[in-house]
Each structure stands twice: as C-alpha cells, then as structure tokens.
Amino acid sequence: MDAAACVHMEARGDVCVITIDNPPINATSLAVRQGLMAAIFDFKTNSDFQAAVIVGAGSTFVAGADIREFGKPMQEPILPEVIRAIEDCGKPVVAALHGAALGGGFELALACDARVADAKTVVGLPEVSLGIIPGAGGTQMLPRRVGVSRAIRMICGAQRISAKEAKSLNLLDEVVASDVLDAAVALARRMQGKKCRIRDEAVPAEGPALIQQAAEDAMRAGKRRPAVEAAMEAIKSAAVLSIDDGLADERAVFLQLRLSREAYALRHVFFAERDSAKLPSELSATPIPVETVCVIGAGTMGTGIAISVLDAGMQVILLEQDAAALQRGQDRVIAHYRDRVAAQKMKADVAQAREACLHSTLDWADMAKADLVIEAVFEDLAVKQEVFKKIDQFARAGAVLATNTSYLDVDAIAQATSRPQDVLGLHFFSPANVMKLLEVVRGKDSRPDVLATGMALGKRLRKLPVLAGNHFGFIGNRIYNAYRNQCEFMLEDGAWPEDVDASLKQFGMAMGPFAVADLSGLDIAWRMRQAQAASRAPGVRYVDILDRLCEAGHLGRKTGAGYYTYVDGKQQPTTDEAVRHIIEDASQRRGIQRQPLNSATIQRRALLTIVNEAARLMGEGVASRATDIDVVLVHGYGFPRWEGGPVFWARQQNREALTQEIKDLASQCGDGFVLADLSVLFEDQ
Ligand code: 3H9
Secondary structure, eight states, X not given: OOHHHHEEEEEETTEEEEEEOXXXXXXXXXXXXXXXXXXXXXXXXOTTOSEEEEEESTTOSOOOSOGGGTTSOOOXXXXXXXXXXXXXXXXXXXXXXXXXXXTHHHHHHHHSSEEEEEXXXXXXXXXXXXXXXXXXXXXXXXXHHHOHHHXXXXXXXXXXXXXXXXXXXXXXXXXXXXXXXXXXXXXXXXXXXXXXXXXXXXXXXXXXXHHHHHHHHHHHHTTTOHHHHXXXXXXXXXXXXXXXXXXXXXXXXXXXXXXXXXXXXXXXHHHHHHHHTSOOGGGOOOOOOOSEEEEEOOSHHHHHHHHHHHHTTOEXXXXXXXXXXXXXXXXXXXXXXXXXXXXXXXXXXXXXHHHHTXXXXXXXXXXXXXXXXXXXXXXXXXXXXXXXXXXXXXXXXXXXXXXXXXXXXXXXHHTTXXXXXXXXXXXXXSSTTTOOEEEEEEOSSOOHHHHXXXXXXXXXXXXXXXXXXXXXXXXXXXXXXXXXXXXXXXXXXXXXXXXXXXXXXXXXXXXXXXXXXXXXXXXXXXXXHHHHGGGSOTTSOXXXXXXXXXXXXXXXXXXXXXXXXXXXXXXXXXXXXXXXXXXXXXXXXXXXXXXXXXXXXXXXXXXXXXXXXXXXXXXXXXXXXXXXXXXXXXXXXXXXXXXXXXXXXXXXXXXXXHHHHHHHHHHHHGGGOOOOOGGGGTTTX
16 A cells, blocks of 8 residues: 555645554554654645644554564655654644554554544554564653553553543543544644644653562562563663653664564464464354353353353353262352452442343253354263253254364264264363464364354454364364373483473473372372273384372372472472383383483474474364464463464574474384474475
8 A cells, every 4th residue: 555545634724634544553664653743744834734633543543553664675765754743833732532442553652742542542552562662752752641560560561551540640631432533633632733742751760669669579470471571771771861762762672573483483373373374265164153151061161161252242051961070160260250349440330230240050951042052061972962962952953063172073962963063173272261262163064154243253252263284183173182191201211200291391481291190189090091002003102101100199289209309299390210210110111211302402302393294284184273272372272472483483493404304203103193293384484
C-alpha cells in the first residue's frame, strides 16, 4: 500500500483529522510513516487548522510497528522522526484511541499532546515480549508520566492495561463511552492551540527502594532475558539523562536487539502462533455455532475445561455418573470463582454470572441441549468407547463430539458412534483453564466443519489451537515421549537425573524431565508402558528404570519419592541413593561402562532427539506445518520461547552437521532411535 492510501486527511472545521488506514492492525509500516510525515507537514503549514486528531481506521488504533520489517534494513522516515515532527509541529495533536495502542502505536499516542480513548481500549509497551525494547521513546516518555518504578513494571512486564487504569495513571486525558473521534476533536478545540508535550516533563522523584524492588521483580518475572534488562536500564536512565540523550541511547539498544537471535526467535513464535490457528486451505469450512457445551467427567480436567468454557461466556452442562464426584467437581468450579473474587481478579457479579451458566447433572438426556460435547473421562480406550456409545444415544443430531484423549486412537473412539464424521479430538492440557495449547485432532472421518468448529472454539477460549493428525500422542506427547526416552538413555549411559534436569533447565526448559515425571506421577507412564508392552518391537532399546522405581513404590512426589526423594513432604528434591543403585544396575545389565555426561552433551542429545522426532511426525503428516510444532512445544512442554521452538532451533544450525550429528546419535542409541528425513523441517521457511 502506498503512503496516500494508508493515511488520509479530512477537515472537521478547524481540526484536521488524520486517519491511519493500514489493516489489519494499522502497523506503522514504511508507507504509514511516510503518510504521517506528509500529513503532519500539511497540517503544520495549513493555517486553517488550529489542531489535529490522529485516529485509526477499522477495529483498532495502531497496535505497533510492523514487525515483519524488523529483519530488513530500516527505511526512513523512522518512527522517532514522525514522533519528533508531531512534537515540533507547533499546534496541538490529540490521539483518539480504540482497540489497541501498543508498542510504536502507544509511543505515537504519547508523542501527542493529549489522548482520548474508548473504554475498551488497551494500551502498553509489550516490546520485551519480542526480544526488543521500545524504540520510539517509550522508555523515556512513560516514566515521565508514571514514574520509574511503575514504568519498569509496565515495560519489563510487557503489560497491556485497560483504558481505565491508563486514565488513573494520567496516561489518558479522557475515557469516553461516546464516539471517541468526536470527543478527541472537541478536546483538540478546547486546547486552544496549546502544546502539552510529555518530553518537556520531568520524571517524578521516587525513593530508590521502590525502584530497586520493581527492578528485582521485573528481572525475576522476565527470566533475566537481555531485553528485560536493557529496558530496565533505559527506563532508569530517563531520570538522569536529558530526553534527547535518553532517546538516543534507547534507539541504539533497540537497533541492536532488533537483530538479535532472540528477537528473531520471538518474532518467529509470534507469527507461528497466528499461523497455527488457521486450518490448511483444503480443510477450510464454516464453523458450527456453539453456545452450549456438555463436559462429561467432573474430575480435574473436566472442571478445568468447564471453567475455560464458562470464561468464554458459554453455557456448560457438567455431566457425571457419580453424584459425589459431580458435587466435588461443581464445588471445584465454584471455589475457583470465589478465589478469583477474593484475590480481586474478578468482580463478584461476574463470578456469579459465570456460576449461573454451570448446569450440573447426572442425567444423560440433558446432553441433548449441547452443541458440542467434550468427553474428559479416565484415559482408557474401552471406557471412552462406552462413553461415546452413550453420547451417540443422547447428543442431538449435528452436535460436535470431542474426546479429550491425550494419546488414544480418536478413530477407535469415533467408531463407537454411528457418526464418526462428527467426532474429533480436543486435547486440552492441564490445568485446562490455564494452559493455552489445544491440539485439535483430525480423525480419518472428521468433517472439515467439525474441525473448523474445534479451531474456532480454541480461539474463543483464548487458546492456541493447533491441528494434529491422529497418531499415538499426536504432536506434543509423541515428541515428549521421544525426548523422555532419550533422557532415560542418558541415565543408563552415565548421567544422573539431577544432571539431566539441571542441564535442560539451563537451556531454558521450564522444568527438567525427571522433575516433571515426579510431579505428574510415574505410575501414569508405568501404566502406559504396561499397555504397550505387547506391541514393543524386540531388540528396541528399552530403559526399565521407571518400572523398577514404580515397583519400589517410587511413584513421584505423591509418595515422597520418585527419581528424587522429597523429605518430609518438602517440594525441594534431594538425591536418592536407592535410585542411584537402580540406575547403576540398569547400566550394568546393558553392559554400559558409565561415563559422566556434561551439560552441553545432555542438551544436544535432547534437542537432536526432539528435532528428529519433529521431522518424523512432519513426514507422517501428523503436523501440517513445521512451525506448528514450535507452538506445541513452547506452549505445552516448557520449551523456551526465546529459543523459538525446536524447528526454529534446527533451522539455525548447519544443516549438514545437524544431519550427521543425528545419525551419530542414532547409532549410539541403538534400535530405539528411528532416523528421520530432516528436509521436511526446512521446506516452508
Ligand atoms: C514495536 O511497536 C516497536 C516500537 O517500539 C517501535 C520501534 C520503532 N506487525 O493477533 P491477531 C498481524 S514492536 C505485523 O491474529 P487479534 C498478525 O500476524 C510491536 N503484523 O489479531 C495477523 O496477521 P494474519 C509492538 C502484525 O485481533 C493480524 O495482524 N506491538 C502485528 O487477535 C491479526 O493479528 C505488539 O507487540 C505487527 N506488530 O489481536 C502487538 N501485530 O491475519 C502485537 C499483528 O496474516 N499484536 N499482526 O495472521 C497483538 O498483540 C495482536 O495482534 C493484537 C490484535 C492485540 C493487536
């Protein structure tokens, strides 16, 4: 789009309305910056105008810089030049905000002399979530209005705040229920030609203890990532440097971080998240409207799903076969909302309205009111098939039928009904009302509109829906299985659980695999292993340490011991000599002379395994886009977002060396490691 098409001017009497029209989010791309420069010049030199208003066309103000431009050379005019032109134009400019005013969009608004917003507007400087710092004055202007400590919390925490909060912080002049443009034009006139530039204000004085506390909190919450630290330093400097020196320093850091590997990785995840929510074109269809959801099973998973659906404003029928279990589930949902109210995270009337949409029942006939049924019962094929037989009997014709299985065969479940075309998998992650990932599993008969309904539901629940093929473990658990196997190989080869966990945490994983296993309970994996024992191919390397631990009563934290011991119920694990004996015995039985493994080796072996499995499941069509795998691993399995996910990680390596390393690892691991063709990971780059 050219500059003239992106930015229009229109006279409202003596006020010039400058509209930014660059769908979908009015990003400050080159054409917008050029258009704004020209518009500001016209406004400045036209004596018919005493003031201007900047507004966004469509559903939002300006939600930021165009981050697709960040990997390319910067083209002038840059946003700081546009901002300087607004500040120096000699006449007042008012920003009329609606939708989102984020990043460069909020910086643009802060450069104006006043800001009016409608009540639903959100504002913020979330740049650190993209591995950069604000690059057009945010770190210098925000503290001038809210103080250093508050600016640290907002910018380093990538906070997006409501118009109401922004008004209370003096970041907005007016929040209106009426037309925001009319209100901004009226305010522009009332300013009677007076400029009111934030750049001319002083940073309010604050005690060093407040700043120190905000800085420590921000660094901890921001995992000490480089952008968080750099943003903090830039904000602190606002109190000691002149505005121009502060802006120059901010810009230099922004330009440097923009090209960092971490910023590339975070941009990659940003776009991967948006792509993964789209079905491939051959499956595109109109979703079936859903207003009432029946959740079968009132356990932890079922109630988590119910809360998630209630939070999206839908009706929930919570169905159980056991009255006591139903009561417990209902109590859990109500306790959740009471806790939210007590923690002042939700208003009492909102909580009441949500609770009123929950209909608990023991009567299967109530299911007939549901547009979508989600089964969340015990993870056992026969049990789920029985449940689906009953669903088939009671669900209305045309209802979408979903199983929340995490690894079972969706087709085998669908075959229990007379309508497998209406069945799909909706794999929620626990806790279902918190975790953002949702695998939408395509059965062989699932109709496109049924899949589209699953994806639309995911978006409505504010989750990240990812399409997955119906193969054991789908995308996430399939890769996690391979990763965990590799970690177990490393135990047999010479590492201890604490070596593996510490090395992978050091890489950035949220938790180490053995700490995760202890937390979720070793018996779950044990049961699955027993179920698969008959189908295990002979000769495949199988590490039986977990089985031995379970036989010895080490079922994880719940029994006070798993891979680690948890003394007196404490959360902090300690090394357990009995576990070491079991591991040493496993090595001995396989004839392995144990050798310690260093951190780099552990990380590399784990990553190579994840990448190989990712390529295998791409080859088998389990994932439809390689980048979907990154979304799944980042959001469901604690893979560090700043590493971009395993596919992004693989693409940063030398391809030939990576292929060779995986081959070497395969021969080292034996028959348990099936080599993949890595080229599938590099195709849609
Ligand atoms: C910045 O501003 C740096 C500054 O300091 C300036 C320095 C000089 N660029 O999320 P959605 C696309 S850094 C390019 O699905 P929603 C997105 O890919 C930036 N494209 O919609 C999608 O495209 P497609 C700071 C962008 O309604 C479409 O827009 N700003 C950008 O659920 C719709 O997006 C941020 O970090 C972008 N900046 O949510 C805000 N943003 O349809 C980032 C979005 O082809 N954006 N797209 O898949 C958001 O948080 C959400 O997009 C928003 C809308 C809340 C605005």
